[in-house]
Amino acid sequence: MSHGLLLVFELTILVLAIFLGFEVISKVPTLLHTPLMSGTNAIHGIVIVGAMLVMGQGDKDTLTWILGFIAVILASANVVGGFVVTDRMLEMFKRRRPEPAAKDDDQASGPQQ
Amino acid sequence: MSRATTDLLYLVTIVTFILALRFLSQPDKARLGNWIGAAGMLLAIGVTFAQSEIVSYWEIVLGMVIGGGFGAVAARRVKMTAMPQMVALFNGVGGGAAALISWAEFHNRAPNPGNLKVDISIAIMLSALIGAISFAGSMVAFAKLQELIQGRPITYPGQQLVNALVFGAAVAAGVAIAAGAEEQWLMWALLAAAALFGVLFVLPIGGADMPVVISLLNAFTGLAAAATGFELENNVLIVAGMLVGASGTLLTLMMSRAMNRSISNVLFGAFGQVSAGAATAAGTDGGTVRSASAEDVAVMLAYAHKVVVVPGYGLAVAQAQHDVRQLADLLEEKGVEVSYAIHPVAGRMPGHMNVLLAEANVPYPQLKEMDEANPEFGRTDVVLVVGANDVVNPDARNNQGSPIYGMPILNVDEAETVVVLKRSMNPGFAGIENPLFFNPKTVMLFGDAKESIAKLIGDVKGL
Numbered sequence: 001m002s003h004g005l006l007l008v009f010e011l012t013i014l015v016l017a018i019f020l021g022f023e024v025i026s027k028v029p030t031l032l033h034t035p036l037m038s039g040t041n042a043i044h045g046i047v048i049v050g051a052m053l054v055m056g057q058g059d060k061d062t063l064t065w066i067l068g069f070i071a072v073i074l075a076s077a078n079v080v081g082g083f084v085v086t087d088r089m090l091e092m093f094k095r096r097r098p099e100p101a102a103k104d105d106d107q108a109s110g111p112q113q
Numbered sequence: 114m115s116r117a118t119t120d121l122l123y124l125v126t127i128v129t130f131i132l133a134l135r136f137l138s139q140p141d142k143a144r145l146g147n148w149i150g151a152a153g154m155l156l157a158i159g160v161t162f163a164q165s166e167i168v169s170y171w172e173i174v175l176g177m178v179i180g181g182g183f184g185a186v187a188a189r190r191v192k193m194t195a196m197p198q199m200v201a202l203f204n205g206v207g208g209g210a211a212a213l214i215s216w217a218e219f220h221n222r223a224p225n226p227g228n229l230k231v232d233i234s235i236a237i238m239l240s241a242l243i244g245a246i247s248f249a250g251s252m253v254a255f256a257k258l259q260e261l262i263q264g265r266p267i268t269y270p271g272q273q274l275v276n277a278l279v280f281g282a283a284v285a286a287g288v289a290i291a292a293g294a295e296e297q298w299l300m301w302a303l304l305a306a307a308a309l310f311g312v313l314f315v316l317p318i319g320g321a322d323m324p325v326v327i328s329l330l331n332a333f334t335g336l337a338a339a340a341t342g343f344e345l346e347n348n349v350l351i352v353a354g355m356l357v358g359a360s361g362t363l364l365t366l367m368m369s370r371a372m373n374r375s376i377s378n379v380l381f382g383a384f385g386q387v388s389a390g391a392a393t394a395a396g397t398d399g400g401t402v403r404s405a406s407a408e409d410v411a412v413m414l415a416y417a418h419k420v421v422v423v424p425g426y427g428l429a430v431a432q433a434q435h436d437v438r439q440l441a442d443l444l445e446e447k448g449v450e451v452s453y454a455i456h457p458v459a460g461r462m463p464g465h466m467n468v469l470l471a472e473a474n475v476p477y478p479q480l481k482e483m484d485e486a487n488p489e490f491g492r493t494d495v496v497l498v499v500g501a502n503d504v505v506n507p508d509a510r511n512n513q514g515s516p517i518y519g520m521p522i523l524n525v526d527e528a529e530t531v532v533v534l535k536r537s538m539n540p541g542f543a544g545i546e547n548p549l550f551f552n553p554k555t556v557m558l559f560g561d562a563k564e565s566i567a568k569l570i571g572d573v574k575g576l
Contacts, residue, residue, distance in 0.1 A: 037200060
């Protein structure tokens with residue numbers, strides 16, 4: 001593929017990704033704003049792929065080595081920290097599940113008020 | 114592994130990220146969504162390892178162990194209350210990674226002038242610019258939320274001009290790079306100016322607005338990642354980065370809408386600085402503050418029919434969520450109807466309070482959203498405000514001079530009595546006076562929220 005053609009192709013998927021990004025989270029309850037922010041935060045940790053490509057080159061000078069190495073460290077912290085923090089937030093929501101079920105017996109009409 | 118196979122597997126990763134975003138917007142599937150995203154990330158990393166361009170592995174693995182280890186430990190150890198700054202920190206390092214990748218790419222390709230195609234140099238300079246702003250800005254947001262530096266807006270005369278000049282310098286260096294001046298010092302100037310701009314741009318924004326800023330910087334990092342994808346001709350970076358860029362932008366708008374503020378007002382309004390004086394004047398003129406003892410409050414609570422708890426950041430700081438639930442259980446045993454009114458931006462992140470109360474096993478039906486809670490205050494005997502301030506500030510309704518004018522609030526002053534648990538009379542995180550405290554209906558119970566609640570529990574038991 002020529003460089004020009006590749007660029008047009010890349011721009012095409014870029015534009016489609018913009019619309020998809022807007023569309024895919026169009027209806028999100030306030031409750032989930034923070035976890036969703038944290039989740040998207042983890043997803044941009046995909047820069048780790050770029051950091052790996054810089055670091056993985058065979059023939060590299062000292063500056064590239066240092067920059068690549070720091071980039072790998074930072075990006076890995078982004079990926080791991082991002083997903084773990086999001087999971088911890090969402091774990092909190094999960095745990096309430098059995099709670100209303102257990103309470104339902106003694107206050108059957110509770111949830112409607 | 115051939116390029117076609119690699120790209121095909123990257124496509125699988127892209128699909129998992131899209132599903133992750135979709136599921137993260139639904140309460141019952143959110144956790145699954147996060148795991149799907151993590152699985153996709155793992156696949157992308159594995160696929161990248163298998164690429165023929167990558168010939169040295171141990172340095173990458175070493176870096177991953179260090180960075181991943183730090184991320185895992187930090188994310189595991191952090192208290193639920195400190196989540197917002199954790200998100201800021203992890204966002205910042207992602208932006209920093211994007212900037213460093215661009216620097217390395219420029220360093221490697223620019224020594225041969227004319228080697229850089231214009232679209233590649235544009236991508237390099239955009240990724241370096243946006244990544245460095247996101248990194249430095251997120252670090253300031255982290256420092257503000259961690260209270261390493263003051264949360265209140267830091268302003269000085271001519272600030273906007275200084276910011277514009279610094280940003281202009283960064284852009285000028287970027288334009289020179291894109292125009293073909295492939296000099297290394299231009300990249301250093303670009304990174305330095307962009308990082309300085311990131312710091313200057315977040316400093317004048319008040320701590321209460323930090324969630325919106327972090328969300329915006331999150332979108333920035335996404336854009337920086339997408340630009341990196343153009344440099345490296347890598348689809349998964351382009352799509353995943355842009356997905357975050359777009360959804361992060363939308364999320365930022367949703368958050369500022371929840372606070373009834375425009376995004377430009379958040380970013381350039383120098384929140385709190387506009388008319389802190391006017392707010393003070395309107396609220397506190399001639400007013401007196403009534404303080405009460407825990408025994409008095411315990412009696413009020415125990416003999417009320419309906420009590421509404423309004424949790425705020427003070428509850429989070431004091432880790433008082435479990436004690437509050439204990440107090441609520443005790444009151445319910447005495448036949449008091451207890452519910453919680455959750456303001457959408459209570460705490461320092463939307464949904465922050467839901468998370469904390471869920472951690473304390475508060476039954477879900479007792480949590481009322483603002484629209485549900487507001488009509489109830491008229492027939493509420495006692496409102497217990499635990500460490501909340503700006504979200505119950507009547508100035509948002511009444512005082513046009515107030516920086517938070519127009520923000521929807523919980524109308525707690527419609528209740529019979531308002532009890533405010535607060536450490537001191539210091540203004541809240543946003544640095545604005547609150548006339549609620551001077552309302553004749555209000556009594557203050559000073560002290561650490563956790564200790565005050567513990568005293569209340571003891572006194573209610575003793576009744």
